[in-house]
Amino acid sequence: AQSVTQPDIHITVSEGASLELRCNYSYGATPYLFWYVQSPGQGLQLLLKYFSGDTLVQGIKGFEAEFKRSQSSFNLRKPSVHWSDAAEYFCAVGGNTGKLIFGQGTTLQVKP
């Protein structure tokens, strides 16, 4: 079955601290992997994506993610979190049809 698991429902980090959001997937074909951020009242914004090539991908706002095929993971990282990063983060997997399967999301809270 195709699925995405984000094990952490809620994470709290201090401003300036590093961040890692976990994502594991199950997909029958070569996956296209995405991380989106959702802020209240706004649409999902793409942070980064992986299709092929270098397994470490850089995204917007200082985020990066690493694709590890052996672990079926695509974890999102940021070396230093800003208060404005507080939001809901979604990992998604899809293929060339464009259909996306989303994880349950991780709510990030940033402490001052």
Place this chain on the structure above:
Amino acid sequence: GAVVSQHPSRVICKSGTSVKIECRSLDFQATTMFWYRQFPKQSLMLMATSNEGSKATYEQGVEKDKFLINHASLTLSTLTVTSAHPEDSSFYICSARLWADEQFFGPGTRLTVL
């Protein structure tokens, strides 16, 4: 960047009425749009794929007669929730596919059925 709008952003209706939600790609043409449903504190669930000029493709378990989708032009797809009931209350999100590998999301529509 590519912009997708949804209208209305919020709607409250009585049980038994129908509600139409519009999804527009403002600065690009999209042959494919997607409709998702999001429950509070939960993930987005794909409801259907909307293809311009053809019938929508619904995901398993989604009632096509309940959720009518029309993709009449390259910039507009509509979702009509027919005979809405309280259990249809949810956050509905559309996305429009620009390239093969990227789609852009609308801000969502909050539907509350009384």
